[in-house]
Amino acid sequence: MSTMLEVAKKAGVSKATVSRVLSGKGYVGEATKELVYQAIKETGYRPNLLARHLATNTSQCIGLVVTNTLYNGSYFSEILSQAAKKLEDNGRQLILMDGKHSADEEREAIEFLLDLQCDAVIIYPRFLTPDAMDEIIDLHRQPIMVVNRKLRKHQSHCICCDHKGASFKATMYLIEQGHREIAFITGSLDSPTAIERLSGYKAALKEANIPQQDSLIAQGKWTPASGFAAAESLLASQMTFSAVVASNDDMAVGAIKKFSESGITVPGQISVIGFDDIPTAPFLSPSLSSVKDPVSDMMGEVINRLISMLDGGYLSRENIFTSALQVRDSIGDGPHIR
Template identity: 45%
Template sequence: MVTMLDVAKKAGVSKSTVSRILSGNAVVSEQAKQAVYKAIEETGYRPNLLARQLATKKTSYIGFVMTNVLYNGPYFSTIVYNAASFSERNGYQLILADGKHSAQEERDAINFLLDMKCAGIVVYPSFLNEDEMADIIESSETPIVVINRHQTSHPECAFVTDHYQSAVQMMEYIISQGHKEIGFIQGVEGSASGECRFAAYRDVLAKHHIAYREDWVSAGHWLPEGGYQATKQLFAQGQQVSAILAGNDEMAFGAMKALYEMGYKIPEDVSIAGFDNISMSNYVTPTLTTVSIPFDRMLQKGILYLIGEQQQSQDLDLNCELIIRNSVASRHA
């Protein structure tokens, strides 16, 4: 392996001179710089940037913890793209750590990033509860923020939208189009956003004096296949819903496929809507009515907070937006 000493010998300078040139703190002649750069190119030397930054107790890394349960699909890719692009825009490199399948593994991922001396850490917790996250935030000298989850004791460190209110808005829209027989496809048990959407579903039904029916609710586990199976199950039981609200767009896509296979027209026979406004929702037929969730701004606010740009962070709002497209039809005569 090529070392800094090899570069110094080839360039005819001291090892400390090479180190200073690479750190940008060198007061040396242009001739010496060019000799070092040429030696690096000829030897193929790759400086150990992490070791150098760890030695100064300062890195240009932003850590991001997320469970691999969410890795598969456009939802994950959109989130990671935004986290990486906002980190890069501010001169930082994103490091992704897998939270895997338990609170302890999420904690291990956070500890890994702390050991890497990241400048700050973004956590999208799936297993650590609010109190556990509060303990981690309070015990760490490294700034840590949470996205898409409330943090009552540290609200300044939590960047979340109002999932309940956005689901209320969607349900009110569906009912305003004349629908009363509305099915619901849930995500997974324990999901904070999923529970908010389901609570809104039930509350809006009650507000309009529409009876809640357990047999109109099924679990889709956030996946297209889950939405497909949930819809097949719903109609196999002889249900006659006129609309289906899926807890996310991916389950809505699966539900659409199931409806087409069973011979139903969308939205003429059955209307459908989702949440997230992922890119494909504008390219399916019919285009999907959904709620745009501001994950890009959650991440942007979180990263700005981590790097000390609190004022810029405060200027960004985290409101959701109802996106009305073609998948919900009016049943008014």
């Protein structure tokens, strides 16, 4: 294995110069940097990361904790790709850690990343409570940003989406199109996002003076199969409904398949709205109306805040982002307009 001294000899510079290039500390001319980088390439030198961390007190790595139940689907893919891209643009590396299936395991994942000397940690929590996350932020010097949850104490350390407001607006849009009997397919009810979206649906019915009918609320589990089963349950209830709001697009797709198999046309007889605006939504038949969360903007703000916390700088006050309804062919006029 080659050494830093061999790199220095190859580049025709001192060992101290190679060290300055690797650490980023101290001025080194661009021409000299190129000589050092070329020597590193030719010698196959790999710097000791632990030694570099100790010398610079920084790893240039940012950790991301996400429970593995969220790995499937386009929503997580967008979160991961945006985080990786924006960190790369800022010269940082992303390290992904599995939060697994409990609050304790999410906490262990955070601790593991901090033990790896990550400069900061992003967490998309499923189980940790806001109070627990506030406590974790208090205990550690490294910045920790929380995505998709509201914190009580450290509001500058969280970025959220207004899921209740988005669901309210989606349901109100259906009401404005003449729908009064509107069904709802929930996500897994151990998810704060699912609870907020259900709450927004209920708030819209109340706002429009439409009685809530519990038989028109079916529980799903985020998957197409659960959406299919929820639609089956709604049809079996014999309740009349002309529209469905599904808590994500995967369940909306499953519901549409069940309606199709039952000879029910979308949007002719039932209108459907989903959430997440998956890439295939515009290409389905009918094209799926969906609520688009501003994931790119949210992750951009998360990274900007972390960089500001690490390097010093301005922290914006905006931490709640608004979703947008993408209206497509799966919505038709309700019976009160036809």
